[in-house]
Amino acid sequence: MSQTIRVALVGQPNVGKSELINAISGASFKVGNFAGVTVEKKEVHVTRGGYEVIITDLPGIYSLNAYAPDEEVTKRFLLQGAYDLIINVIDSNAVSKNLDLTLQLLELDTKVILCFNMIDEVEKSGGSIDNVTLSKALGVPVMLVSAKETRGVDVLVQKILEMHAFGEANHNLVYDRNIEMALERLCALLEKDEALAPHKRFYALRLLENDKDIYRLIHDKRIFLEFYEVLLHEQAKLGILEAEENHAFVMASARSSIIKFLCSIAVKQPSYDALSRKIDTLLIHKLFGLPLFFAIMWLLFQVTFVIGEIPMAWIEEVVGAFADVVKNALPEGVINQAISEGVIPSIGAVIGFLPNIIILFLGINLLEQTGYMARTAYLLDGIFKRFGLHGKSFIPLVTGFGCSIPAYIATKTLKNPKDKLITMLVISFFSCSARLPVYVLFVSAFFEPENAGNLLFAIYVIGAILGLVAARILRGLIFSGQSEPFVMEMPKYRLPSLFALLKELQIRSILFLKRAGLFIGSASLVIWFLSTYPLDEYGVSVPLEQSYIGTIGKAIEPVFEPLGFDWKMSIAAITGLAAKEVAVGTLAALNSVEMEESEPSEGLIAVVRESIDFKAGVAFLILMMVYSPCFAAMGAFFSEVKETKWRLLYLLFPNITAWVLAYSVVHLLAFIGY
Amino acid sequence: MKLSEAKLNQSYTITKITAKAPLSYRLLSMGFSLGSPITLLAMTIAKGTFDVRVESTIVALRKEEAEAILIEQCA
Numbered sequence A: 001m002s003q004t005i006r007v008a009l010v011g012q013p014n015v016g017k018s019e020l021i022n023a024i025s026g027a028s029f030k031v032g033n034f035a036g037v038t039v040e041k042k043e044v045h046v047t048r049g050g051y052e053v054i055i056t057d058l059p060g061i062y063s064l065n066a067y068a069p070d071e072e073v074t075k076r077f078l079l080q081g082a083y084d085l086i087i088n089v090i091d092s093n094a095v096s097k098n099l100d101l102t103l104q105l106l107e108l109d110t111k112v113i114l115c116f117n118m119i120d121e122v123e124k125s126g127g128s129i130d131n132v133t134l135s136k137a138l139g140v141p142v143m144l145v146s147a148k149e150t151r152g153v154d155v156l157v158q159k160i161l162e163m164h165a166f167g168e169a170n171h172n173l174v175y176d177r178n179i180e181m182a183l184e185r186l187c188a189l190l191e192k193d194e195a196l197a198p199h200k201r202f203y204a205l206r207l208l209e210n211d212k213d214i215y216r217l218i219h220d221k222r223i224f225l226e227f228y229e230v231l232l233h234e235q236a237k238l239g240i241l242e243a244e245e246n247h248a249f250v251m252a253s254a255r256s257s258i259i260k261f262l263c264s265i266a267v268k269q270p271s272y273d274a275l276s277r278k279i280d281t282l283l284i285h286k287l288f289g290l291p292l293f294f295a296i297m298w299l300l301f302q303v304t305f306v307i308g309e310i311p312m313a314w315i316e317e318v319v320g321a322f323a324d325v326v327k328n329a330l331p332e333g334v335i336n337q338a339i340s341e342g343v344i345p346s347i348g349a350v351i352g353f354l355p356n357i358i359i360l361f362l363g364i365n366l367l368e369q370t371g372y373m374a375r376t377a378y379l380l381d382g383i384f385k386r387f388g389l390h391g392k393s394f395i396p397l398v399t400g401f402g403c404s405i406p407a408y409i410a411t412k413t414l415k416n417p418k419d420k421l422i423t424m425l426v427i428s429f430f431s432c433s434a435r436l437p438v439y440v441l442f443v444s445a446f447f448e449p450e451n452a453g454n455l456l457f458a459i460y461v462i463g464a465i466l467g468l469v470a471a472r473i474l475r476g477l478i479f480s481g482q483s484e485p486f487v488m489e490m491p492k493y494r495l496p497s498l499f500a501l502l503k504e505l506q507i508r509s510i511l512f513l514k515r516a517g518l519f520i521g522s523a524s525l526v527i528w529f530l531s532t533y534p535l536d537e538y539g540v541s542v543p544l545e546q547s548y549i550g551t552i553g554k555a556i557e558p559v560f561e562p563l564g565f566d567w568k569m570s571i572a573a574i575t576g577l578a579a580k581e582v583a584v585g586t587l588a589a590l591n592s593v594e595m596e597e598s599e600p601s602e603g604l605i606a607v608v609r610e611s612i613d614f615k616a617g618v619a620f621l622i623l624m625m626v627y628s629p630c631f632a633a634m635g636a637f638f639s640e641v642k643e644t645k646w647r648l649l650y651l652l653f654p655n656i657t658a659w660v661l662a663y664s665v666v667h668l669l670a671f672i673g674y
Numbered sequence B: 001m002k003l004s005e006a007k008l009n010q011s012y013t014i015t016k017i018t019a020k021a022p023l024s025y026r027l028l029s030m031g032f033s034l035g036s037p038i039t040l041l042a043m044t045i046a047k048g049t050f051d052v053r054v055e056s057t058i059v060a061l062r063k064e065e066a067e068a069i070l071i072e073q074c075a
């Protein structure tokens, strides 16, 4: 059996921890150019030099004085100590800021390797970092690495093995005399408790900063009373108590003087990134910033529609040919029919939208990778604030344009539980990519192709506005209270590599195909059987209307009749609850006969155009925009939110709103003469 | 004066941070410490959100937070 080494990857946000873990192991953890991409811990296993190395990727943490829930995850992990070694990843572009965390980590009594990442960028801008000098000064190994160019990664892994075998948990940090003397006295007391003794210096330092998590560790110990008195005394002597609320200042400035010294002997770099500054003068311009953002989003939806439409006909032809092959290859019978008439046409109808979805995802990915995402949060913060949302909510909400599930998870970066809950409740108004097939289908069926891109954009914008209004209502009715502080780092602009984009493309396609296969495959099987049976006395399928599914459809029709839906649309509205693409698959399955008769390149679009009334089509679109997201997303919501009342609200609010909105619009349209 | 009253693109240094914990911790660890150089790079049209550079880090913050950071002009 091989030995294991457990490595914790710790660093401030957006320093390239996840990119590094991908470079080491070939994993594909999510990487993005803004703070707070990783919000949960995740591990990879690699085998090197006879060891099994388990590396844990953790959310970025600014300092051990944790602030947001994702930072708490990292802090808890660090305090529990289930690791042999820490790799502290540092952004070489911002050494002095990063070292503040480093100095705190070094006190943890664990082996630490400092990994200065992004060294490629420093070198390009003419700077340099003297790792030998730094390593001597701090007493720990210092590696220069570029995760993006996989430079220095193998050496880093070697160093892990070497440190594990021979390294020690030592460092050369010494604070100024007064602090060291205070530490000495505090340590002498902590020494008396067996459990606290091994990490006494760390605890003493944290307690000088009034770390609540460490308080919890010691406040029921026997030494506590005596210790607490001494602690207050020492804090008073260091001037920590005078600093009112801000116990942190004294210790922080002690660290900062050490850091200034370290930087002066080992770091040369330009004071800031001039290129990012130039780009920012345009992109976050007072007047042009917001219009530019909307123009970029508009362009994205145009491209999504116009380019995404091109391969649609080819895909449909391939699927049609494939269905014929299967039909001829399988023996005649029920299974053959179920697959060639039920499953394949439904899946095919949905796969046709794959190019649209991929383009949308690539667009969102570009937002994330370039650093523009954080800028848009800055631009929109004022608007969001007026609707009672936190500027940072923007990031989960944009993620929601791709898929609601990661969006729910991304709300972990929001500090205030109310902000988090409101954001989670409105995420589904920000249409996810699974709704795109429905939109494209109905927009193509009812509107001129020249307007389609605009309409698509309008649908997303209207969805977003509805979401904001809903947030405002929720804030007013239920969650009134003070708004949270907004402080957010703006990363340097970066160009994503072509390789990374292709990888995203691959990941998204596979995910989509899996979803299509699983959800739509199984749903269409069920629908096929329900629509083929029962058989009449001659063993022939009854007409669709009298089949099981027709009966069910007729039974639920009253709910949707006010919206003008026929029973097929009613069924699609219900199956769409499982996943939005399923609604398209359902329409395809229920109309497979008509589809075969129409032009192959037109397919489902033509059927929808002919069989569905315009008003009902619009109502269907609105329903799809607003009502509950898919089962998977509901599961993700439920696993984050435990209170019954919020769950109920989550289940009822979107569906009732959707129905009422659709109903109003149908009547409005009728009123103006459609 | 307060950071919210700063002029665009002028160099200032931080003289005091009046924010309360835990926001003060967050500000400190982003590089807002006493004596740090700071420049206001941009603000939104409603003067509600600010974009500043402290040391070499660029940070966006709201007016409320900017009011809790006191600065003085560099000589």
Ligand SMILES: Nc1nc2c(ncn2[C@@H]2O[C@H](COP(=O)(O)OP(=O)(O)OP(=O)(O)O)[C@@H](O)[C@H]2O)c(=O)[nH]1
Pocket (backbone or CB within 6 Å): A011, A012, A013, A014, A015, A016, A017, A018, A019, A020, A030, A031, A032, A033, A034, A035, A036, A037, A038, A039, A058, A059, A060, A061, A117, A118, A119, A120, A121, A145, A146, A147, A148, A149, A369, A494
């Ligand atoms: N030029 C360059 N860019 C890098 C390097 N490593 C990471 N990046 C980029 O830096 C950004 C942040 O990378 P992530 O891996 O998401 O950072 P992280 O530390 O995991 O961030 P959080 O999960 O938010 O804490 C991404 O845009 C990466 O492409 C590097 O070595 N060189």
Ligand SMILES: [Mg+2]
Pocket (backbone or CB within 6 Å): A017, A018, A019, A030, A031, A037, A038, A058, A059, A060
């Ligand atoms: Mg990460």
